Amino acid sequence: MIGELIIFIITSTFFYYLYVYKKIHYFFERRGVKFLSGVPMFGNMYDSTFAKKHYVEDLNAVYRAFPDEKYVGLIEGCTPIVLIRDPDLIKMITIKDFDHFVNHKEFFDKDIDPLFGGSLFMMKDDKWRDMRVTLSPAFTGSKMRLMMNFMSEVGHNITDHIKEHISDEFNVEDLVRRYTLDVIASAGFGLQINSVKDKENEFFKMSTDLFVSNFNRKLAMYICSQYPLFGKKLGLKIFPEEITSFFKKTITRTMDYREKNNVVRHDMIHLLMEASKGTLKNTSIEKDDVGFATTEETLKPRSVTRKWTEDEIISQLFTFFAAGFDSTAGAITFSVHELAVNPEVQEKLYQEIKGFEEYGKTLSYENVAQLKYMDCVINETMRKWPPSIFMDRVCSKPYKLPPPREGGKPYQLNPGDIVYNMVNVIHMDEKFHPKPEVFDPDRFSDENKHKIQPFTFMPFGMGPRNCIASRFALLEMKVFLYDLILHYKIVKSQKTSYPVRLKKDDFRIKACGGTYVKFESRT
Numbered sequence: 001m002i003g004e005l006i007i008f009i010i011t012s013t014f015f016y017y018l019y020v021y022k023k024i025h026y027f028f029e030r031r032g033v034k035f036l037s038g039v040p041m042f043g044n045m046y047d048s049t050f051a052k053k054h055y056v057e058d059l060n061a062v063y064r065a066f067p068d069e070k071y072v073g074l075i076e077g078c079t080p081i082v083l084i085r086d087p088d089l090i091k092m093i094t095i096k097d098f099d100h101f102v103n104h105k106e107f108f109d110k111d112i113d114p115l116f117g118g119s120l121f122m123m124k125d126d127k128w129r130d131m132r133v134t135l136s137p138a139f140t141g142s143k144m145r146l147m148m149n150f151m152s153e154v155g156h157n158i159t160d161h162i163k164e165h166i167s168d169e170f171n172v173e174d175l176v177r178r179y180t181l182d183v184i185a186s187a188g189f190g191l192q193i194n195s196v197k198d199k200e201n202e203f204f205k206m207s208t209d210l211f212v213s214n215f216n217r218k219l220a221m222y223i224c225s226q227y228p229l230f231g232k233k234l235g236l237k238i239f240p241e242e243i244t245s246f247f248k249k250t251i252t253r254t255m256d257y258r259e260k261n262n263v264v265r266h267d268m269i270h271l272l273m274e275a276s277k278g279t280l281k282n283t284s285i286e287k288d289d290v291g292f293a294t295t296e297e298t299l300k301p302r303s304v305t306r307k308w309t310e311d312e313i314i315s316q317l318f319t320f321f322a323a324g325f326d327s328t329a330g331a332i333t334f335s336v337h338e339l340a341v342n343p344e345v346q347e348k349l350y351q352e353i354k355g356f357e358e359y360g361k362t363l364s365y366e367n368v369a370q371l372k373y374m375d376c377v378i379n380e381t382m383r384k385w386p387p388s389i390f391m392d393r394v395c396s397k398p399y400k401l402p403p404p405r406e407g408g409k410p411y412q413l414n415p416g417d418i419v420y421n422m423v424n425v426i427h428m429d430e431k432f433h434p435k436p437e438v439f440d441p442d443r444f445s446d447e448n449k450h451k452i453q454p455f456t457f458m459p460f461g462m463g464p465r466n467c468i469a470s471r472f473a474l475l476e477m478k479v480f481l482y483d484l485i486l487h488y489k490i491v492k493s494q495k496t497s498y499p500v501r502l503k504k505d506d507f508r509i510k511a512c513g514g515t516y517v518k519f520e521s522r523t
């Protein structure tokens with residue numbers, strides 16, 4: 001296999017020099033789109049492929065190179081991509097003309113990585129619509145209310161754990177990942193993992209392995225994204241068999257147990273088992289939702305109801321797990337970091353929470369929206385450190401983009417063409433968010449909020465294909481911070497990195513050198 005790979009790389013490099021590299025330049029030139037020429041084979045992604053820079057920095061370089069364009073050409077390996085930098089255009093693509101851009105780009109092949117390949121994220125067109133309609137009821141207000149109990153329980157276990165180790169310097173990421181893992185295991189699978197106590201448990205180990213980025217995995221990802229057919233031929237898997245089969249077994253075992261023993265617990269596995277039987281009701285959005293990113297459910301259920309197979313259900317549960325655990329952990333980790341390095345923000349948040357307690361309230365699904373400053377802190381964290389970098393969309397029906405600049409010519413997108421609607425770099429563009437490096441939750445205050453231009457803040461994506469679980473994630477973050485801030489003061493420690501630089505060899509938004517703080521008891 002190695003020999004085959006080397007020959008393949010050499011010939012493709014040669015081929016690329018002669019043909020593809022120039023062809024991509026010509027492709028953009030002919031369409032009147034600006035671009036940076038990049039490096040053969042790697043395009044504009046050379047530095048991040050070799051961990052000289054973070055992926056976001058490579059994208060940022062292209063984004064910043066042409067400040068007056070609505071969109072520019074991005075060369076990702078050998079693929080020409082249209083990088084959308086204009087908020088109005090993002091609105092058109094993700095909402096107004098959504099019908100032309102329903103799907104994400106193919107990344108996981110259904111035959112090779114069935115768990116990811118069969119997920120809601122990867123599903124296409126009508127199948128995606130049907131699954132989205134099936135799953136939406138799992139994330140309505142009444143379901144979130146039930147899930148909140150799981151979050152609070154795990155949250156208490158975390159604060160207890162901190163108490164026992166109060167003099168330690170904490171690795172925030174490790175701590176938070178144990179929280180989000182336990183939450184999704186409990187709310188999703190009905191499993192009590194308790195990974196703060198049981199440090200070495202298999203579930204935690206498997207979940208961590210799922211996300212490590214090592215050389216082999218990066219190579220596999222590079223080949224799968226740039227040469228999908230070749231990747232398929234080699235049978236390259238991005239996720240090791242051992243890990244995916246572990247999850248599959250865990251889910252199947254739980255489902256069987258519930259079926260046999262008639263166990264009902266109001267978690268995601270229960271909701272999905274109902275969905276597979278077609279007994280999950282309440283497809284319409286409920287009216288009682290307070291203060292959360294309410295998804296405008298524009299999707300109407302189609303008249304035919306699809307029967308989902310067990311494998312399809314397993315795939316969704318796995319995706320909730322994979323999509324939910326790491327991204328939420330990243331966001332919470334950065335909120336803890338920002339509170340440590342911005343003590344005045346932390347104090348203001350503490351005062352809000354303390355006032356809440358003194359009023360005799362306990363946090364509940366109904367009153368969580370009253371914590372207005374908390375909402376601002378969370379949103380400011382998600383602005384500055386959005387876990388997702390862009391919203392990719394594949395054109396499925398021919399579409400004419402308006403000219404990239406006045407006097408330019410329109411750009412014809414054809415089925416299969418890929419666009420990236422930028423998120424991260426727009427959040428950090430001073431044109432939209434003055435002094436973007438400053439952590440200032442008051443950007444989201446009632447007085448200031450109107451100054452935020454639409455489609456310049458979109459941590460959960462936009463339109464019908466946005467994050468299905470945004471309320472779950474927001475609630476999970478709030479429950480954690482509430483308990484933490486009420487009991488502890490977060491302080492900088494020796495290893496707190498400031499200012500943060502991104503870990504270059506990781507696809508995710510993570511701090512180089514890790515995230516460390518200390519806690520001081522408030523009582």
Ligand code: HEM
Binds near residue numbers: 390460461463
């Ligand atoms: C802070 C945490 C999270 C962030 C920042 C986040 C962000 C996102 C983004 C940006 C998208 C794509 C949106 C688009 O392309 O317009 C997405 C999709 C998705 N997310 Fe999340 N997410 C988070 C937590 C979660 C959790 C907790 C779950 C599950 C329990 C989840 C499940 C999903 C699924 C299933 C999709 C695919 C939706 C579809 O294609 O219809 N996410 N998320």
Ligand SMILES: *[C@@H]1O[C@H](CO)[C@@H](O)[C@H](O)[C@H]1NC(C)=O
Binds near residue numbers: 154157182193195
């Ligand atoms: C919280 O801790 C208690 C005591 O260690 C344990 O019994 C319980 O299962 C934990 N909860 C979760 C959700 O892990």
Ligand SMILES: *[C@@H]1O[C@H](CO)[C@@H](O)[C@H](O)[C@H]1NC(C)=O
Binds near residue numbers: 142
């Ligand atoms: C549907 O929602 C209503 C109110 O939102 C609730 O009373 C009812 O119990 C729900 N039905 C199911 C099957 O969950």
Ligand SMILES: *[C@@H]1O[C@H](CO)[C@@H](O)[C@H](O)[C@H]1NC(C)=O
Binds near residue numbers: 292293375460
């Ligand atoms: C925070 O962001 C969410 C979307 O992620 C939004 O629904 C909410 O209104 C925002 N809150 C404030 C105070 O801007």
